[in-house]
Amino acid sequence: MTMTTLDWHRPHVLNGYVDYHMSMGGMMERVGGSLTFVAMSGLPMTARAGGAGAALKERAPSTMDINLKVDARLGLGFASPTVYLLVENxxxxxxxxxxxxxxSFFDETSNFYQVASGPRNNLLAYGKPLTINFGASLSF
Incomplete structure (x- = not known):
């Protein structure tokens, strides 16, 4: 009996979450931050066309994401807005x-390789770059 590797098989996944908030006096009711961490091994892939027995024998590169969120809840009488800064990747x-x-067109032996794999065409091949978000939520 042989084991079949599936397209979505990830043997190694590591998740982490750290959160710390503290109460403050005055206008700032609560201040804190959180950090999330995700690391995963690469998905199985076939590195070349054809070739019996070559299917799903190699792995794509592993991925790792670290996100940071800093927030502050303000006490403004009837409303409590929370402002935050979220940094992804x-x-x-x-x-x-x-x-x-x-x-495919992305194969190095293709005549269209330079066009297809250029920086404007392979944007979906990579995850989200470093992204900074500011935001606010309002609680009554």
Whole structure:
């Protein structure tokens, strides 16, 4: 009996979450932050077209995401707005999330390789870059 590797098989996944908030006096009721961490091994892939027994024998690169959120809840009488800063992909890692099929326009032997794999065409091959978000929520 042989084991079959599935397209979505990830043998290693590590998740982490750290959160710390503290109560403050005055206008700032509560201040704190949280950090999330996700690291995963790469998905199985077939690195070349054809070849019996070659299917799903290699792995795409592993991925890692670290996100940071800092927030403050303000006490303004009847309302309690919370303002936050969210930084996604803090270390700005270029996570490969898609690998082109062999013998496609992205294959190095294709005449269209330079056009298809250029910086404007392979944006979906990578995860989100470092992104900074500001926001607010309002509680009554």
């Amino acid at each position: 803090v270390i700005n890692r270029k996570n490969v999330v898609w690998v082109a099929d062999p013998m």
